[in-house]
Amino acid sequence: MPGGRLTPEDRRRIAMGLAQGLGYAEIARSLGRPTSTVSREVSRNGGPGDYRAELAHAATVVRSRRRAARPKKTEKPSGANEYGRLPEVVGVFGAELAELFTRTGVPKMAAGVLARLYAADSGSATAGELVSHLRVSPATVSAAVGYLEGERLIRRERDGGTRRDRYFIDEFAWYRATLASARANEELAAKARDGAKTLGVQTPAGRRLLGMGEYLEQVGLDMARSAERWRVHLAER
Numbered sequence: 652m653p654g655g656r657l658t659p660e661d662r663r664r665i666a667m668g669l670a671q672g673l674g675y676a677e678i679a680r681s682l683g684r685p686t687s688t689v690s691r692e693v694s695r696n697g698g699p700g701d702y703r704a705e706l707a708h709a710a711t712v713v714r715s716r717r718r719a720a721r722p723k724k725t726e727k728p729s730g731a732n733e734y735g736r737l738p739e740v741v742g743v744f745g746a747e748l749a750e751l752f753t754r755t756g757v758p759k760m761a762a763g764v765l766a767r768l769y770a771a772d773s774g775s776a777t778a779g780e781l782v783s784h785l786r787v788s789p790a791t792v793s794a795a796v797g798y799l800e801g802e803r804l805i806r807r808e809r810d811g812g813t814r815r816d817r818y819f820i821d822e823f824a825w826y827r828a829t830l831a832s833a834r835a836n837e838e839l840a841a842k843a844r845d846g847a848k849t850l851g852v853q854t855p856a857g858r859r860l861l862g863m864g865e866y867l868e869q870v871g872l873d874m875a876r877s878a879e880r881w882r883v884h885l886a887e888r
Contacts (some may be wrong), residue, residue, distance in 0.1 A: 760795040
């Protein structure tokens with residue numbers, strides 16, 4: 652890559668350029684980088700609307716550490732565990748976790764894929780490994796990972812030295828999910844306050860809505876503050 656790896660300052664300038672509505676080519680010229688470098692950086696870290704310099708840099712550090720620690724032979728027999736865990740133990744835990752994911756609204760097969768990735772020490776798997784472990788067709792796995800990618804719960808990278816894709820748990824998925832929940836609370840709180848004004852704050856319905864709005868607003872703020880503290884912790888870790 653011309654000029655070496657992207658620095659935190661480079662990423663801040665990319666974020667500023669996106670906020671100003673600049674195109675990838677224009678941002679790349681200001682950095683002295685190829686346009687493809689900027690486009691890959693943005694698409695890998697949330698896209699133009701959700702790109703955050705600090706999160707992008709932290710995610711890059713995590714990926715670099717994983718690549719350094721990854722064994723040369725990435726394909727392992729299904730069920731093999733270098734830490735001595737019995738496959739049955741991992742399998743039972745994965746099934747229970749998948750069931751809980753399903754209860755939250757995740758489709759059954761996507762829940763199975765997500766649980767498998769969380770139970771894997773590497774936090775990753777290829778499509779072939781998922782097919783073997785879950786005993787389903789490649790098309791079923793493809794649909795499941797497509798859903799999870801769309802929800803930004805996992806991400807894919809090219810498996811080193813091969814033409815296969817490897818799927819990884821997104822370390823910041825729960826951070827984004829918490830912020831989304833906090834924003835939903837804020838919207839509900841605003842609507843409840845509007846309803847209280849419309850119906851009259853002195854009426855029973857108005858007082859009920861006002862209390863609802865106050866509660867949801869405060870809980871949303873608490874969630875956002877807590878999520879931000881943990882984002883910093885994850886980035887440092």
